Amino acid sequence: MGRVIRESGAVVSRRHLFFRECVRLGIDSLPLVLIVGAFTGAVSGWQGHYQLEGYLPFDLIGPATFKAIVLELGPVLTALIIAGRVSASIAAELGSMKVTEQIDALESMAISSTRYLAVPRIAAMTFMMPILVAQANFVALMGAAFVLTMILNLTSTQFWGLIPNFFYIYDVFSGLLKAFFFGLSSSMIGCYIGFRTTGGAEGVGAATITAFVWSCLAILILDFLLAMMLF
Amino acid sequence: MIEVSNLHKDFGLKQVLRGVDLKINTGESLTIIGQSGCGKSVLLKHLVGLLEPDKGTVFVDGEAITGAPRKQVYQIRKKFGVLFQSAALFDSMTVEENVGLGLFEHTAMTPGERAKRVADCLEMVSLNGTQKLKPAELSGGMKKRVGLARAIALNPQYILYDEPTTGLDPITADSINDLIIHLNEELHVTTIVVTHDMVSAFKISDRIVMLHLGTVIFSGTPSETKSTSVEMVRRFIEGEAEDKSVVTHY
Known part of the structure; x- marks a missing residue:
């Protein structure tokens, strides 16, 4: 963690690596x-309808779905899926480099493996996670609107009407802040475990x-801690 | 000059190095031999600071690389080129990117100058024209040559070879031996080779040292090695197992 912070200047000096990881991860x-996002929203709408009926x-279904998506479902489900895809792939990639001596080769060339391999991945994931979550939130909201208006026959006004009354920018910000920490933690776990890999395939x-298991646990624990701090 | 003094390294309960003392003179071609698992590669990694010893020191041109701050370690490492046993080429990069990575990171060369230097290095290992290939498209011998081109790209003072001929057919292995001799003469570098290939050791070395049970038990020229009375060295050269009954048992 200390080395990552000390060498974080590599994000600027090696920005081509940062941008490459932003695209890849x-x-x-x-x-x-x-x-x-779409299915999360769809299920939220359907469940909301079932729970409110009668x-x-x-x-109230619009604001309830909106809050559930923005505060909890969007950030957490997106982060869990990304942990599966990204944290595990970072660990596999770096782990494979470790056992085939590629990391030793990099170090022997006086190139810091933390600076060259870890910093761009961690920075990219921390930067991209809130963006991904924002997009997931938007699509989830559309998914919920689709299910409720097209399948469960609510009117658009019933769904969208009260959302502005319950819209607080702080809620959106809190969800994205969570996403920031989820991206940071899952990518750091992937890098840490990747660098410590031993024993071949x-x-x-x-x-x-x-990496996947620890990332998921970290996300769930952080979610609870951040919820206590933010709300 | 590299000086290794009283180097100890354990991995868990396994004592790998138990007080290695070794001097490697500038311009020398030194080969470290020993049985598999005796700590040859571990010793090599200590020379370039990839492993920290439990006890002892490695001096490179009078500077201690062991226990030095990271910045200083990186400065010292710039004097080295390392060819790893598996070549350790970066899978995601082309040959050109592999060879040029050190130049990109440590020099202010323009892309054109870098491409020229990469081509020169690949020419030295007879692989010019392979710049756009990925490591997966190369044979074992070609990978070692690209690894060597990468090792020499920054004009190192010391080139370390970890089992350079392992896994290669005898003809390709001999071409790697010729390449090591050629680079040693042409670039005037200090060459340190870890191997258990005695054909290679006799061909490329000015001096051969043997590592056994974590210490240096023999040091001599190739001709001294061939005529030594040190039993372990003699048996190693002749490929004789310690206990013949082990062979008949199987």
């Missing part, structure tokens, strides 16, 4: 994130699984 994850007016496999 972030933009390439977009289709998956959008699918997750108890509360359907006018079996070790790489184990590192991949470990």
Whole structure:
């Protein structure tokens, strides 16, 4: 962690690596994130309808779905999916480099492996995660609107009408702040486990699984801690 | 000159190096031999600061690389070129990017100058024209040559070779030996080779040292090595197992 912070200047001096990782880890994850977002929104709408039916007016379903998506479902589900895709792939990639001596080769050339391999990945994931979550939130909201208006026959006004009344920018900001920390933690875990991989192909496999499991745990624990701090 | 003094290294309960003392003179071609697992590669990694010893020191041109701050370690490492056992080429990069990475990171060369230097290095290992290939498209011998081109790109003072001929057919292995001799003479570098290939050791070395049970048990010229009475060295050269009953048992 200390070395990553000390060598974080590499984001600027080696920005081509940072942009490459933004594309590889972030933009390439977009289709998956959008699918997750759409179905998260669809399920939220459907469940919201089921829970409110007969108890509360359907006018509240829009704000309830919006809050659930922006504060919790969007950031957490997106981060969990990204942990599976990105944290595990970082661990596998760096782990494979470690066991084939590529990291030793880099170090022997007086190139810091932290600066060259870890910093761009961590910076890219920390930067891209809030962007991915924002897009997932938007698609999720559209998914919920689609299910509620097209399948469950609510009117557009019933869904959208009260959302402005319950819209607080702080909620959106809080969700994106969570995403920032989820991106930071899952990419750091991927790098840390990747750099410590030993034992050939079996070790790489184990590192991949470990990175995924620890990233998911970190996301859930951080989610709770941030919820306590933010709300 | 590299000086290794009382180097100790354990991995868990396994004592790998138990007090290695070794001097490597400038311009010398030194080969370190020893049985598999005796710590040859571990010793090599200590020379370039990739491993920290439990005890002892490695001096490179009078500067201690062991225990030095990272910045100083990186400065010292710039004097080295290392060819790893598996060549350790970066899979995601082309041959040109592999060879040019050090130049990109440590010099202010323009892309054109870099391309010229990469071509020169590849020419030295007879692989010019392979710039756009990926490591997966290369044979084992070609990978070692590209690894060597990468090792010499920054004009190092010391070139370290970890098992340069392992896994290669005898003819390709011999061409790598010729290349090591050629680079040693042409670039006037200090060459340190770790191997258990005695054909290679006799061909390329000015001096051969043997590592056994974590210490240096023999040091001599190739002709002294051939005529030594040190039993372990003699058996190693002749490829004799310690206990013949082990062979008959199987």
